[in-house]
Amino acid sequence: MTPILEIRGVTKRYSVRRGMFEPKRSLMAVAGVSATLPRGEVLGLVGESGCGKSTLAKMVLGLETPTEGEILVDGRPVASLGRLERARLVQPVFQDPYSSLNPRRTVAAIVGQPLDVHGEGTAPERRTRVAEMLALVGLAERHAAAYPNQLSGGQRQRVAIARALILRPSLVVCDEPTSALDVSVQAQILNLLAELQAKLGLSYLFISHNLAVVYLIATRVAVMYLGRLVEVGQAETVLTAPDHPYTQALLSAVPTPKPGRGLPGAPLKGSFPNPLDPPPGCPFHPRCPVAQDVCATTPPALESKQAGSTVACHFAG
Amino acid sequence: MAATAAGPKVGKRRGRVLGNPGLIVSAVVLGAIVIMAVFAPLFAPYDPYAQILDDRLIPPAFIDAELADPRYLLGTDNLGRDYLSRLIYGARISLLIGFLTMLVSGVIGTAMGVAAGYFGGRVDTVVSFLVTTRLSLPVVMVALAVVAIAGGSLQVVVLVLGLLLWDRFAVVMRSATMQLRSLDYVAAARAIGASTPRVLLSEILPNLVSPLVVVASYEMAQAILLEAALSFLGLGVQPPLPSWGLMVAEAKEFMLFEPWMILLPGLAICILVLAINLLGDGIRDATAPEGR
């Protein structure tokens, strides 16, 4: 069976300028990422803020074009899909439900908008489908006439989920869907997403900087550092017996899997490097507790380990 | 069910309108001026063009009770035309020129600003260049030159001012659009397959209404003042059309002995401009979506 998502050697470069008179420089937000998501599974993408997760998500959604490489959704290159076709295959749920809903539209208009754009059904049919969708995500009928500013953060995120699912896409890209919410609401939204995934047979590319959240929902995990994947494998393996020093450092910062915990990053020395000046060799070497001389000169390649994971480290294991 | 959801919103909005005296006063004043202008023949006691040469330069009662004539509430001008009737008909010209100019410049400026803000890159460079070019032209000088060549008429004034006053629309709409473009609901609209025109019309434009109203009111007031200035210099609409600027111009000869003649149309311009600006600010405050 073709995987629902295949990312093949994708790179994204932005040209940025710090000041008016400074020359343009190239920032590599995503650097040669390859990953596969089998149908019906959840690929958790974890990494610190600024490592390129959202950029990768935008490329999967077709909102940005890769500088190099190719992304296939349902076996077809995203670049070759028309906007309507693409929309039926892949839909987003963004992080901040305050900015992802147009403040001038009612909930019913927001959730029904995909049907309008795709010209699906008559007006009464659309109303019925919107009502069904609202019920599915746990919103009451009376919310249909409300404006976003009358809803709580959790309710808004439910609206965003309803909008994403009304076209019945196969793949949903969730870009940190719980991290802007109150801790008490995060678990509800996470449960809803897990429930809908099982019920509708969805596949998720699930982005988070919270390992505990990923542990709860993902079947596969990819760990990202400075635009590169450093460890990819089954969620169980990567999150309980990690091979890469970076994953190990991340995990030791999370003693008990508990939603709501961020990445304290305690055992990591130094700070996240500037993506404009990536360190030579292994990009993690300035912060790595087990780095050797070779790490500063030779970048490690992703290699398969015995546990079925792939790891990019000279001294993994 | 709709009532419970919509109720507090409508209530809050009504509260915001009623709690803003500037908005109410300016709306009433502007409404009165517009109604007077539209139904000028009903409100004006006399034909604004009719000259009664026996009744020239009669002052209004509050200026000189002895010389005043109860038939002419605001007196008569040097040709014996009823001043109140001329003021009422003059409101038509001022409002028409202000509104049409605002429309022309608003369409040009908004289109340019939204395109620059949304597409960025080369489009933005071109628009920024055009704005800079436009800003390097002194409005009054250019308007004077063009009107002097093309001749003063309502159409020429509207066209010239409309082609000159779009810069503020472009600048404000550009920066407002740039802010909106990066919001996730625009990304979500693109992700559901909405075309670019659809994104611009249904996601961007409705959220530009507040700044648009402010700029539009400002530019309308600006156009009314500029028309008055052009007419004052004899290059705006031509007599005997009763424009307020023209009335100021005609009254300046008599400024020493009959200062009220210049005062009345001048005051009318001030009140109209002030009302438009206050209304714009009030509408912006009342329509801005509530914060988070």
Ligand SMILES: Nc1ncnc2c1ncn2[C@@H]1O[C@H](COP(=O)(O)OP(=O)(O)O)[C@@H](O)[C@H]1O
């Ligand atoms: N449009 C853009 N132009 C220039 N740089 C960008 C742009 N979008 C993202 N970046 C840069 O790319 C890097 C990765 O960003 P992002 O994908 O948002 O990270 P994450 O989602 O993991 O926090 C950051 O250094 C960010 O500054």
Ligand code: SF4
């Ligand atoms: S390659 Fe070297 S620096 Fe990089 S993670 Fe492995 S040990 Fe650390």
Ligand SMILES: [Mg+2]
């Ligand atoms: Mg992000």
